[in-house]
Amino acid sequence: MYYGTYLHLDKIIESQYPVSFEKDNEPAHDEMLFIIIHQAYELWFKQILFELDYCMGIFQKEKINDNSEDLNLVRHRFKRIIKILELLNQQVNILDTMTPMDFLAFRNLLTPSSGFQSKQFRLIEAKLGLEIDKRHQKDYYKRTNEGGFTQPDYQHINQTEENKHLLQLVNDWLERMPFFDATYWEGVEVDNAINHPFWKQYKSIYGDGLSEREQSKQIDFDAVFFEQFAAEMTPEQKQTLTCSFSPAAMRAALFIMLYRDFPVFQTSYQILDSLIEIDHLMSNWRHKHLIMVRRMIGMRVGTGNTSGAGYLEGALNKHYVYRDLSGLSTYLIQRSKLPKLPDSLIRFLGFNL
Numbered sequence: 001m002y003y004g005t006y007l008h009l010d011k012i013i014e015s016q017y018p019v020s021f022e023k024d025n026e027p028a029h030d031e032m033l034f035i036i037i038h039q040a041y042e043l044w045f046k047q048i049l050f051e052l053d054y055c056m057g058i059f060q061k062e063k064i065n066d067n068s069e070d071l072n073l074v075r076h077r078f079k080r081i082i083k084i085l086e087l088l089n090q091q092v093n094i095l096d097t098m099t100p101m102d103f104l105a106f107r108n109l110l111t112p113s114s115g116f117q118s119k120q121f122r123l124i125e126a127k128l129g130l131e132i133d134k135r136h137q138k139d140y141y142k143r144t145n146e147g148g149f150t151q152p153d154y155q156h157i158n159q160t161e162e163n164k165h166l167l168q169l170v171n172d173w174l175e176r177m178p179f180f181d182a183t184y185w186e187g188v189e190v191d192n193a194i195n196h197p198f199w200k201q202y203k204s205i206y207g208d209g210l211s212e213r214e215q216s217k218q219i220d221f222d223a224v225f226f227e228q229f230a231a232e233m234t235p236e237q238k239q240t241l242t243c244s245f246s247p248a249a250m251r252a253a254l255f256i257m258l259y260r261d262f263p264v265f266q267t268s269y270q271i272l273d274s275l276i277e278i279d280h281l282m283s284n285w286r287h288k289h290l291i292m293v294r295r296m297i298g299m300r301v302g303t304g305n306t307s308g309a310g311y312l313e314g315a316l317n318k319h320y321v322y323r324d325l326s327g328l329s330t331y332l333i334q335r336s337k338l339p340k341l342p343d344s345l346i347r348f349l350g351f352n353l
């Protein structure tokens, strides 16, 4: 084995072809940086997809054994994705060493190609759970004309969108959590989760901790965790309070957040926290990219034929996937006020199973 052969460096290092260096064009020095930075991004996108596929494979299992290495590996690989995204955020700074006029020297030669057409970026978004109907200016994504995708890329993205995404898989996993089973609550059988003794007690403690201005959050609580909407709510309010996760999954997620200090919840908690972090880092990247684009091309349209910075700003505001998880903080209470759990449940939550 030889270093260069193992890494196929002959292909990678020989894959930069600045168009401005071609015959009859004026060579633009910064086009090399522009190409290499995009290629570096795409390599890291590949690694992110590789890790995501592994994690989704675990969540696709009908039952995940908490006593196996499965969840710990998911946690570990999510952390790796986080580190990669942190690096990708930093990488924008390198491109920022190119001035707008350096970019103008070769920009026209690129039209109509654009980062918008990064299939891997779209796959990351789709696998994380960004659905087409929730996208800003969704018509842009279904283009195979100028500035859109090639037919094969378009089909690949469509196929991926047809499969369950990570959010749905995590939702299924959360729904399977048995914390509120009658077995652990001395035979308490409830027809509806809203009548469960834990939630009744929790809601009352939560309500007591709210300020006067926050009282309406109690009504929101019922909507988010029990799908019970107050009669006077407008369709828009109902829409705002309808989560991407099911109420049962939201209840399990809140429970994990609350009792995260039980060792048995650590891994699950860190998995949920990683999803929030991944969402934030994707959003940070969108923001850094937007600021860089504004500086680079001002208010000109993008080479990929969108409105440019205007489109990117809309995507930045709208393309959060795990907002409902970060929003759980709205419904937390002080640690010292946490309801004491029944012994049978504590025993179940212990490591002495």
Ligand code: HEM
Pocket (backbone or CB within 6 Å): 037, 038, 041, 042, 095, 103, 113, 114, 115, 116, 117, 118, 121, 286, 289, 292, 293, 296, 297, 301, 302, 303, 304, 305, 306, 307, 308, 309, 311, 312, 315, 316
């Ligand atoms: C001079 C540097 C850059 C400029 C001026 C620029 C400009 C733009 C513009 C205007 C768009 C909107 C689509 C369009 O109409 O083209 C866009 C989208 C995009 N660009 Fe860049 N870009 C630059 C660098 C990069 C780099 C280094 C990457 C790394 C992969 C990248 C990835 C993307 C992605 C993924 C999108 C889609 C974003 C979304 O839909 O949320 N861009 N870019």
